Amino acid sequence: MKVAKFGGTSMADENTFPLVLQKVLCEKDVAATVVSAGGKTKNYPKITDALIKARDDVAAGKSPEKSLSAICERLYLLKNAIRAKTDIEKELAIIGRELLKNSSPDFLLSRGEYLYSRLFAEYSGLKFIDAADVIKFYDDGRLNLEYSCFLLSETYKRYGKFVTGGFYGSKPDGTIKTFARGGGDMSGAIVARALGAETYLNFTDVNGISPFDPAETGKEKTIKEISYGEIRRLGEFGASVLFPDAAIPLIETGIKTEIRNTFSSVSGTVVKDDAPPVFCGAIKRGYKRIKIRKFGDGYSYLSELSGKNAPIILADGDHTEGIFLGDAPQDIPAERIEKEDGVSLLYMSDCKESEGAYFRMLSARLAVLSARKNGGYYAAFYDGRREDMVSVIKDFIY
Numbered sequence: 521m522k523v524a525k526f527g528g529t530s531m532a533d534e535n536t537f538p539l540v541l542q543k544v545l546c547e548k549d550v551a552a553t554v555v556s557a558g559g560k561t562k563n564y565p566k567i568t569d570a571l572i573k574a575r576d577d578v579a580a581g582k583s584p585e586k587s588l589s590a591i592c593e594r595l596y597l598l599k600n601a602i603r604a605k606t607d608i609e610k611e612l613a614i615i616g617r618e619l620l621k622n623s624s625p626d627f628l629l630s631r632g633e634y635l636y637s638r639l640f641a642e643y644s645g646l647k648f649i650d651a652a653d654v655i656k657f658y659d660d661g662r663l664n665l666e667y668s669c670f671l672l673s674e675t676y677k678r679y680g681k682f683v684t685g686g687f688y689g690s691k692p693d694g695t696i697k698t699f700a701r702g703g704g705d706m707s708g709a710i711v712a713r714a715l716g717a718e719t720y721l722n723f724t725d726v727n728g729i730s731p732f733d734p735a736e737t738g739k740e741k742t743i744k745e746i747s748y749g750e751i752r753r754l755g756e757f758g759a760s761v762l763f764p765d766a767a768i769p770l771i772e773t774g775i776k777t778e779i780r781n782t783f784s785s786v787s788g789t790v791v792k793d794d795a796p797p798v799f800c801g802a803i804k805r806g807y808k809r810i811k812i813r814k815f816g817d818g819y820s821y822l823s824e825l826s827g828k829n830a831p832i833i834l835a836d837g838d839h840t841e842g843i844f845l846g847d848a849p850q851d852i853p854a855e856r857i858e859k860e861d862g863v864s865l866l867y868m869s870d871c872k873e874s875e876g877a878y879f880r881m882l883s884a885r886l887a888v889l890s891a892r893k894n895g896g897y898y899a900a901f902y903d904g905r906r907e908d909m910v911s912v913i914k915d916f917i918y
Contacts, residue, residue, distance in 0.1 A: 650684070721778050728788040742786070810859055
């Protein structure tokens with residue numbers, strides 16, 4: 521059994537709907553299909569971005585009808601092209617009323633996935649399931665994974681194959697709750713877990729996961745296999761092929777994820793628990809370098825702040841340095857504090873010791889601070905050395 525999830529580019533318009541349906545049918549054993557809202561096209565922005573703009577336009581005094589006009593046009597073109605009967609006018613009227621009431625932004629943000637999943641269900645002839653009925657959150661906004669899995673399992677037992685929208689669900693009182701942007705991957709992972717799928721197919725517009733961002737290196741290469749733990753670390757540094765939290769429901773379940781390209785027949789990348797180590801990495805901007813002079817417990821103090829926002833803390837004599845993402849603490853007790861902006865942080869997996877040691881030696885020449893931590897290597901460097909650092913990375917990966 522398989523569960524398939526299709527991203528915004530795959531769901532863009534009447535030209536991509538047949539490709540998506542073909543992928544679903546060719547896989548033969550797809551029990552559930554999870555879809556995103558339509559992505560950016562030549563003539564239109566992403567549906568979710570358009571909904572956000574409509575909300576802002578209404579807040580500025582524009583009528584809901586005018587604010588939603590471009591979305592309405594795009595949806596009618598799609599509806600007519602696929603010969604659907606879904607009442608788009610009625611659905612947009614509901615959205616317009618909610619805009620006037622200044623309702624929860626989550627309801628508005630979810631409407632793209634809701635409408636596109638309804639349209640694709642009608643186009644494919646599969647049962648439509650509103651994600652609000654099967655993806656459940658607690659009152660405080662945390663995902664209720666166990667209850668969601670129960671509802672999804674019962675839904676499949678009752679209806680068989682179905683289509684649902686990604687990115688959203690509902691709280692106990694029925695109000696809509698969304699994941700973070702990109703959370704459609706999370707929805708697909710939850711469905712795969714609930715149905716006990718062997719494979720979670722995640723279709724996007726690239727051939728798989730690259731060892732490093734092709735936009736940085738200018739070169740294409742696809743990793744054949746990678747672990748869930750590694751994909752989460754890459755996601756924390758901005759690698760955007762798979763939403764990093766989407767790995768959580770699938771870790772230690774035996775379910776593998778396959779990253780595929782809707783527009784190609786290449787095999788893509790397999791994500792699984794027991795994948796062999798692979799040399800890969802990512803760079804994230806926006807860090808600050810903080811250096812303090814504090815006798816005694818400077819390292820201990822900064823170490824308490826260590827984590828995603830402060831991945832490197834090093835002590836050297838009576839000096840302690842840290843790399844912080846965003847704003848560093850304002851109340852650091854120290855004799856002297858030095859702060860520098862314009863710092864980027866490189867993360868690289870720490871797999872082959874011989875290659876890793878040589879890479880660390882070369883990159884350390886460019887770094888202001890570096891450390892091995894949690895199975896990886898981190899190097900902070902000034903933004904002005906970014907091109908040099910990427911050049912070192914290209915030499916090793918390609």
